[in-house]
Amino acid sequence: MAFKLYHYVHCPFCVRVRMALGYLNIPYESKVLRYDDEANPKKLTGVKMLPILQFEGGAMNESLDIIKFLDKENKLKPSDKDIGPLLNELGKPIHSLAMPYWIYTPEFDQVSRDYFKNKKEMKRGPFKDLVLRKEEFIQELMPLLKKVEDDLHPFYQSASFGLNDILLAAHLWGLYIVPEFQFSEKLHTYLQSVKNICHFNYHQDFWS
Numbered sequence: 001m002a003f004k005l006y007h008y009v010h011c012p013f014c015v016r017v018r019m020a021l022g023y024l025n026i027p028y029e030s031k032v033l034r035y036d037d038e039a040n041p042k043k044l045t046g047v048k049m050l051p052i053l054q055f056e057g058g059a060m061n062e063s064l065d066i067i068k069f070l071d072k073e074n075k076l077k078p079s080d081k082d083i084g085p086l087l088n089e090l091g092k093p094i095h096s097l098a099m100p101y102w103i104y105t106p107e108f109d110q111v112s113r114d115y116f117k118n119k120k121e122m123k124r125g126p127f128k129d130l131v132l133r134k135e136e137f138i139q140e141l142m143p144l145l146k147k148v149e150d151d152l153h154p155f156y157q158s159a160s161f162g163l164n165d166i167l168l169a170a171h172l173w174g175l176y177i178v179p180e181f182q183f184s185e186k187l188h189t190y191l192q193s194v195k196n197i198c199h200f201n202y203h204q205d206f207w208s
C-alpha cells in the first residue's frame with residue numbers, strides 16, 4: 001500500500017507518526033504542508049489538522065489512530081500507563097519555549113509565519129513575551145524532565161522500547177530548537193537512541 005504523510009516539520013503529533021513509520025520500516029511519501037494551507041487538509045479529512053495519512057481509498061488524521069492503523073502486527077505495544085497527562089504538562093512550557101523559534105525555520109515564510117503567530121498568540125500571548133519569559137518556562141519544565149529522567153530504564157518506565165518512547169521523544173524534540181535550553185546528558189542520550197531506533201531525521205524535509 002502506498003502511503004503519503006501530510007505533516008508540519010515542527011509538529012510533535014506529526015513527528016510521532018514519522019518516528020513510527022521509521023520504526024516500522026514503512027516507506028512513505030512525505031508532504032510538508034504550509035501552515036496557512038487550509039484547503040488541502042480540509043479536502044482530505046474535512047478539518048485543518050495534521051498529521052494526515054493518505055492511502056489507497058482514503059485518508060485519516062489523529063496521530064494515535066494513524067499509528068494503530070500502520071502497526072498491523074502490534075509491534076509498538078502501548079504501555080498500560082496513559083502518558084497523555086504527562087505530555088499535556090510537558091507540552092505547555094515546551095511549546096511556549098519552542099514556538100517563537102519554530103517560525104524562523106525554513107518551514108515557514110512570512111505569510112505562514114504570520115498565520116501561525118496570530119493563531120498561537122491568541123492562546124499564549126505575544127511571542128515576544130514568551131521569549132522574555134523563557135526562564136519561567138524552563139523552571140516549570142525542569143521538575144517534569146527530572147521525573148521523566150528518573151523513569152528511564154533505559155526506556156520510559158521499561159527495559160524495552162515502546163510506543164510511549166515515541167510519544168515522549170516527539171514532544172521533547174521541540175526543545176532542541178531553543179538556544180537557551182540544554183538537555184541533560186541522560187535525556188539527550190535517550191532522545192538520540194529513540195531517533196536511531198526510529199531512523200528519524202527531523203531535518204530531512206528542510207534540505208531535500
Ligand SMILES: N[C@@H](CCC(=O)N[C@@H](CS)C(=O)NCC(=O)O)C(=O)O
Pocket residue numbers: 008011012013048049050051061062063064119
Ligand atoms: N490530536 C491530534 C492533534 C494534532 C494537532 O494538534 N495538530 C496541529 C499541529 S501540532 C494542527 O494541525 N493544528 C492546525 C492549526 O492549528 O491550524 C493528533 O494527535 O494528531
